[in-house]
Amino acid sequence: MTITEQELTSLAASHDIISLGAIADGLRRQRHGTNATFVRVAEIAADPSAPIAIAPAAGEARIVGAPPTRAAAADRVAQVAASANGVAVSGFSLADLEELAAREGVTLRALLEQLRAAGLEIVSEAPIDRLRDARRSIEEVNIAGLALARVTIHQPQSTDPMSQLKTVAELQRAVAVIRAFAPLPRRVNPAVPTTGYEDIRRVALARIVADNVPSIQVDWSLYGPKLAQVALTVGADDVDGVSADDDVSQGYRRSPLEEIRRNIHAAGYEPVQRTGRWDVLRAVDELTTQDERSR
């Protein structure tokens, strides 16, 4: 399906989000069929004194927060890697790492290589609107032997949301290593949150505009099950941030795995659990059946 620039402009300005979503969903189905992937994440604070708990169900152990120093970052990575038991270790915002490298007078590549040597496999996110030099920094991630989990948008750009989406597509044309793009902003003004239309339009347009990025991702914990589920019907194909804790205190049916499975099914897709390395674990229905049998 080819969409002209004029059609794109018209779609972006339209309030007909169902038609826009249907176009994006068509493109998404061409790439991913009926599969909707998700990753279960164990989040670990960057603070060296915080406890490290990596649930067995985790597909990714993610260090969150800005490290205070280069040494602290490397120490924390080493601590987490030692506890990861084979789970992919990810961490940090590339923008924070840029700042840290500049603050400590080292090159970004040197910092990234140090973190890789400590056990880091994946840089968690590259917020394009916070990076000083997005293309160069992402290339440094690649050269340092690390993967990039996702390109993100830190804050929404109120004037022209399309320009951020086009920037991601252009960036991918240059670096070709962006596996996933999470187009919904990580930070919103709580007094004026984004609306459902804005979010859905942004996800759909991201699928259409960033057609060279394999996955459009939505964050389960940040945006909540309802919005994340609807996003799956308008172009998103991957869900990030599903809890790795198998909390069944409120009943099996309300456990994170069952909840994501139920939501993906209800959206009309097949749930597929993946790791932070994008390895498919098992089809979730198979997983659920086995878990049920073992109880």
Next chain:
Amino acid sequence: MDLEAIASKALAGARIDRAEALELYRRAPTPRLGRLADHVRAHKHPDRIVTYIVDRNVNYTNICVAKCNFCAFYRSVGSSEGYVLGFEELFRKIDETIAVGGAQLLLQGGHNPDLPLAWYEDLFRAVKQRYPAFKLHALSPPEVIHLSRLSQLPVPAVIDRLIAAGLDSVPGGGAEILVDRVRRLLHCYGKATADEWLAVMRHAHRAGLRTTATMMYGTVETDEERIEHLLRLRELQDETGGFTAFITWSYQPANTELGGTEATGVDYLRTLAIARIVLDNFDNLQASWVTQGGKVGQLSLAYGANDMGSVMIEENVVRAAGASYCMDEVEIVRNVEDAGFIPKRRNMHYEILGDPIFRDRDVPRMLELATARAAGDTHVPDELADYEARSRAGKQLRVIPNPETAAPRTCSAGTPPPRSAH
């Protein structure tokens, strides 16, 4: 059955039957269902106006003998957490409502055996005496049935007395799913059977009242039973034309005896859409942002809704079951306009009252919905002493001196004298 044939029928404005509705609901892709619903919405509301009401959702008591297993709000008779709001408290809530431009209370509560019909009549009269133009959208059908049983008067007589006291319209609560198999499983068959719920609405419509209709889905019902619910409403609307609007929401499971999970956001949008298509004789469908959140609430406008419901000001029932979303008038209007619609204030009859109030004058922002009472406030209103209690706990409360006033209970200043015979 051919989905396209059914869709064509709906697009042409023809009525779809039970089997066709079920087929659409189960098999139509979500965008297709949404487009159909949006087409019906656009046909009924070509002006792109989306309405909302500024009113307050007040629950006058949480004491309830119905014990529905899906409800997290009720407290049993004698519970230390039980409450009944006093007339003065209700007047204060009305004052606050008027201050932000509201002109109506949505007044519902538990089936409290210690509140006789006279309490309601006195309350309504007192409200109308103080606030003659203020509207009372009050007492869902199960509450009316409860009062009928308590007073041993037939439902039409209860409705007539409530109208005489000041009742303006009847909210559609307590419908849940209008299928008795479901109602038995939810322990709400006793409070009102499907036929009884519909009969109260029929009586209310015949008495000249307008009412709303609701559906709470996502408990134990089947898809067929959801469609059955819609068809029963459509049938009564054909007969009376008394429903102004339909509101559906998903069961909120937290803190309930029934437990389980909440239906998903896509389930909600599909259910809303099929309701818009099936309920071809209903003009208005509300978005339930209070259960779905503002974002899916706004998306409802693309799936058949033409109304954003109420700013609410206060909410207790859904909050008790774990959902606590808030949208004040500014937020509702922002969402309506962002979706490409024109926001207008309305009354219960869906008559347009005007543009957003906050554009005319300063209205304080509301970032959290109020509750019936502050936590820990367990005081018993003085005027309750003037009404006969039926339960042992209620009788005891009436003889224990009120610790807050440390004086014999009398009517507070401003409340009317109690009726001579209760």
